[in-house]
Amino acid sequence: MTEDRFQDLLSRLLDDELTETELDELARLAAERPERVGELRGQLQMADRLSQYEDELRSEARFLDALDARLAAESPQDDFVDRAVRTVQQGDASFPSVQVTGERRRRLANYPLAAGLVVAVAAFLVALVWNPEADHLPPSAEPGVAVLTRAVDVTWRDGQTHQPGTIICPGSLQLESGLIELSFGTGATVVIEGRAEVNIFSAEKLSLKQGRLWARVPDEARGFTVRTPEAEVVDLGTEFGVLVEPAGAAEVYVFDGFVEVAPGKGGTQRFAADEAVRVEAGQLRAIESDATKFARGAVASRRVELVEDFRQESLDPKKWRTILSRPQSRVEPADGAVHLINRSHLVTAAQFDPVTAGRLRVTGTFRFPTFGPHATFHTLEVVTRADGRTAGEYFKAASGIVFQFSTRVPIQGSMEGAHAQILTAGADFRITSPTVVGRLAFKHDASYRFEIVDDGLHLSATMTEVGNPANRVTVTATIVKDESDTNHVAFYGREQREEGKDLVVQLADLRITLGNP
Amino acid sequence: MTHAPERRTSVVFAQVICHIRRPRDTVYMMAVPEKHERSAFREIVAEHHVSLRAFIRTLGVDPEWVDDLAQETVVIAYQEIGRLDVVQDLGKWLRGVARNVIRNETRKHARRQRILHKGLSELLLEDAETGPTPLEQSRLSALRDCVEQLPKRSRQLVSGRYADGWTAADLATQLDMTAAAVRQTLLRIRNRLKQCVETRVAEDT
Numbered sequence: 001m002t003e004d005r006f007q008d009l010l011s012r013l014l015d016d017e018l019t020e021t022e023l024d025e026l027a028r029l030a031a032e033r034p035e036r037v038g039e040l041r042g043q044l045q046m047a048d049r050l051s052q053y054e055d056e057l058r059s060e061a062r063f064l065d066a067l068d069a070r071l072a073a074e075s076p077q078d079d080f081v082d083r084a085v086r087t088v089q090q091g092d093a094s095f096p097s098v099q100v101t102g103e104r105r106r107r108l109a110n111y112p113l114a115a116g117l118v119v120a121v122a123a124f125l126v127a128l129v130w131n132p133e134a135d136h137l138p139p140s141a142e143p144g145v146a147v148l149t150r151a152v153d154v155t156w157r158d159g160q161t162h163q164p165g166t167i168i169c170p171g172s173l174q175l176e177s178g179l180i181e182l183s184f185g186t187g188a189t190v191v192i193e194g195r196a197e198v199n200i201f202s203a204e205k206l207s208l209k210q211g212r213l214w215a216r217v218p219d220e221a222r223g224f225t226v227r228t229p230e231a232e233v234v235d236l237g238t239e240f241g242v243l244v245e246p247a248g249a250a251e252v253y254v255f256d257g258f259v260e261v262a263p264g265k266g267g268t269q270r271f272a273a274d275e276a277v278r279v280e281a282g283q284l285r286a287i288e289s290d291a292t293k294f295a296r297g298a299v300a301s302r303r304v305e306l307v308e309d310f311r312q313e314s315l316d317p318k319k320w321r322t323i324l325s326r327p328q329s330r331v332e333p334a335d336g337a338v339h340l341i342n343r344s345h346l347v348t349a350a351q352f353d354p355v356t357a358g359r360l361r362v363t364g365t366f367r368f369p370t371f372g373p374h375a376t377f378h379t380l381e382v383v384t385r386a387d388g389r390t391a392g393e394y395f396k397a398a399s400g401i402v403f404q405f406s407t408r409v410p411i412q413g414s415m416e417g418a419h420a421q422i423l424t425a426g427a428d429f430r431i432t433s434p435t436v437v438g439r440l441a442f443k444h445d446a447s448y449r450f451e452i453v454d455d456g457l458h459l460s461a462t463m464t465e466v467g468n469p470a471n472r473v474t475v476t477a478t479i480v481k482d483e484s485d486t487n488h489v490a491f492y493g494r495e496q497r498e499e500g501k502d503l504v505v506q507l508a509d510l511r512i513t514l515g516n517p
Numbered sequence: 518m519t520h521a522p523e524r525r526t527s528v529v530f531a532q533v534i535c536h537i538r539r540p541r542d543t544v545y546m547m548a549v550p551e552k553h554e555r556s557a558f559r560e561i562v563a564e565h566h567v568s569l570r571a572f573i574r575t576l577g578v579d580p581e582w583v584d585d586l587a588q589e590t591v592v593i594a595y596q597e598i599g600r601l602d603v604v605q606d607l608g609k610w611l612r613g614v615a616r617n618v619i620r621n622e623t624r625k626h627a628r629r630q631r632i633l634h635k636g637l638s639e640l641l642l643e644d645a646e647t648g649p650t651p652l653e654q655s656r657l658s659a660l661r662d663c664v665e666q667l668p669k670r671s672r673q674l675v676s677g678r679y680a681d682g683w684t685a686a687d688l689a690t691q692l693d694m695t696a697a698a699v700r701q702t703l704l705r706i707r708n709r710l711k712q713c714v715e716t717r718v719a720e721d722t
Binding site for chain 2: 007008010011012013014015016017018020023024026027028030031034037038040041042043044045046047048049050051052053054055056058060063064066067068070071377393394408
């Protein structure tokens with residue numbers, strides 16, 4: 001009799017839930033016989049191994065990355081290069097180059113310099129000495145300054161070859177054609193498009209003798225400098241592009257923040273977002289935005305693409321499609337919100353392609369109104385690049401990049417409190433292991449604001465408690481493989497409650513924007 | 518052999534790099550640059566984390582907190598390793614650190630505990646010290662082979678339970694079974710997998 005009771009408690013410990021009193025009882029029954037403790041340990045061990053094997057959130061890569069972040073926090077020295085190399089090299093052997101196909105490949109090649117360009121010029125002068133003769137390279141025995149994180153259709157000149165994952169040392173890089181991305185230890189990301197000739201002096205400074213270069217420089221890396229034959233471009237925490245013609249004339253486009261441009265003769269001028277300047281024969285000249293220089297077509301300012309307040313009695317079929325995976329699934333507009341009930345999907349009728357059109361941003365608020373003792377596991381998934389289909393016995397999104405917000409902490413350890421996660425669905429995508437910034441204390445009765453950014457390459461998901469902006473978490477990842485050509489945005493309530501009761505994810509204030517800010 | 522104190526950790530990790538290339542858990546001396554320490558450590562952890570995480574679960578830790586406590590264990594190990602002269606068996610040593618971490622957990626205020634039940638963890642900790650050594654197989658490959666050979670229905674239960682995180686009650690509704698039957702089946706599946714893995718490991722060695 002007690003044996004049966006022990007077995008019953010054991011199996012519920014493993015696969016259901018036990019109350020505190022039942023746990024007391026289990027501990028007491030187990031203590032009676034050593035073989036019961038042995039069985040308990042054996043079952044727990046296999047349960048955990050199975051969970052490690054099956055649960056993608058507990059994969060080796062994720063565990064080790066989380067551990068790495070924790071170790072890094074414990075020992076402050078900078079091992080950026082090691083970390084970045086690992087990020088790039090993880091995954092299977094097919095990783096080493098970015099995998100893109102067909103149409104996507106061409107568009108991807110045009111992506112980096114394709115940010116919004118509107119020109120006006122503001123100017124003020126600061127004297128600064130510029131001496132192009134001072135160009136000389138430090139010895140290559142210096143430690144690495146950056147990691148080559150992507151290479152698309154690259155032909156190297158002078159027999160050079162660098163695979164993604166290679167540490168870049170100070171020295172020269174020459175591209176006949178194609179596109180590379182470098183991630184510097186300082187945090188700066190630089191994309192260079194061939195034909196290009198670059199000399200890297202340090203993590204803060206490089207020269208571009210010819211070619212096109214786009215840089216995104218975080219505040220910590222302010223002062224990042226690009227020398228061209230005609231001018232020196234000093235970043236002040238921003239995003240900008242530089243184009244150097246074979247004869248040496250340069251054009252500088254500021255997409256965000258400020259840069260200073262110091263021509264060889266004359267003073268430094270400062271330029272703000274949406275300004276551009278041409279430097280030729282030592283003279284600065286404001287130039288018009290000419291988006292056609294960049295293959296993607298200009299998106300001068302943020303374009304609002306879809307705003308939905310759910311005030312209509314029914315969903316607008318021009319905007320939305322729904323997928324009801326089960327008889328009990330429903331999507332119901334509900335007075336300024338929409339309820340995704342029992343595994344239903346809300347999918348945009350339109351497509352939003354961040355690769356061709358620039359940054360895709362999806363924002364909104366959500367809450368889990370049916371959260372309770374018997375339905376603790378609620379999950380909202382927002383999917384970009386979705387194909388609008390479902391797959392598998394749980395009717396998840398079939399293909400796309402999945403930004404997940406859940407009552408359940410998906411990854412523990414340094415990911416503790418994350419509640420947000422970035423995953424992929426289908427075989428068309430692969431991303432780096434997500435990194436978590438911040439920590440969210442989950443409150444079941446709170447509303448949360450989410451913000452998702454997919455700029456074609458970099459992904460981020462932020463979850464913030466409404467009314468308490470300090471309670472937030474951000475997860476980021478980078479795309480390393482993209483073979484998809486569908487671009488719907490989908491919202492999916494992932495769970496279903498048993499016994500005829502509904503499990504509801506409530507969404508409101510949806511806004512989808514496409515195009516660079 | 519003596520080293521300046523600040524170099525100590527470095528030297529031990531130099532040994533550790535060597536360790537991972539040796540068939541047994543014996544540590545050898547080898548000089549490597551300090552900056553590779555952490556990535557070397559990561560490689561060691563890659564060898565041991567599967568057993569370590571499962572071991573931590575067997576101490577009665579809340580499944581949601583297993584990885585967190587495993588990471589805590591490794592961070593402590595990383596800090597402590599410099600104090601050791603020679604590490605004979607890293608898996609055993611990590612389990613020792615883990616036991617201390619969990620024991621500490623049982624002493625915390627109940628609301629902050631990451632274990633399921635104080636009495637249960639105390640019992641399991643005691644057994645972990647005196648009882649038989651757990652399955653030490655470091656990778657999941659044997660388990661993978663065994664899981665992928667399960668009959669369809671069992672395979673479905675395993676992925677529903679572990680990949681999707683459904684409870685037995687959830688699975689019962691979906692698969693038109695009773696919750697008790699789901700739980701019984703899962704108990705049997707785990708026993709069967711344990712035997713299967715043990716057989717495979719024995720065959721390999």
